[in-house]
Amino acid sequence: MEFLTRMEEILLLTVHQLGTEAYGVTIKARVEELLGKSVSVGAIYVPLDRLTKHGLLKTWQGESSPERGGRSKKFYKLTRDGLAILRETKALSDSLWADATV
Amino acid sequence: MEFLTRMEEILLLTVHQLGTEAYGVTIKARVEELLGKSVSVGAIYVPLDRLTKHGLLKTWQGESSPERGGRSKKFYKLTRDGLAILRETKALSDSLWADATV
DNA sequence: TTATTTCTTCTAAATTATAGAAGAAATAAG
């Protein structure tokens, strides 16, 4: 089976945790918080697109919000496959560190 | 700070765990065991080289063993920086999964 | 000598990551 890259792992997990509020801008903000540094929009959207193309994420267009700059948002959610591979990735990570003393 | 890619994480951890027996062939075997699939030699040596160039691993030539095919081995060990970044990567991984329910 | 084994080096191609310019779609301001 194929494992996720670190960025893919971070993005899937972030989308999962953001629930109904997972779209480009909120995802980017959360990733920056996690990594403690700012990232470009490309660093977010390019892998999100790939994950979607690979069937690990699904997307839909939201309504435009009633605020200024209300371009409609593209929301993300894990597919069944996305959730499964995220679990497998966690399992790999766990077994990797299982008996490690660093 | 810069985080490790997944392969770098796996390699550093494997070198660490193999202790005095960490060289190309044993590392490759352990990684294959971890991932549950075979990998090419390039998939091992190329990133090992890069980690060495970046100062996270140090290397030295071992003696040739008294067995057939005894070309001398190139051993690897984590540097102080390598160990530090491995710890930081584990911390990232932990915080990533801290309050995750997948 | 030649074959065989273990191990590493090298190189090319595919994939992934990253930055940031550009574009699209909405409301606010004048």
Added chain:
DNA sequence: CTTATTTCTTCTATAATTTAGAAGAAATAA
């Protein structure tokens, strides 16, 4: 209205990483 501003996404080019596997090197065995 018309222009500015804001939020958000798309696009594109480049850099970095991964991967496969051919080739080469260094030893012992036949």
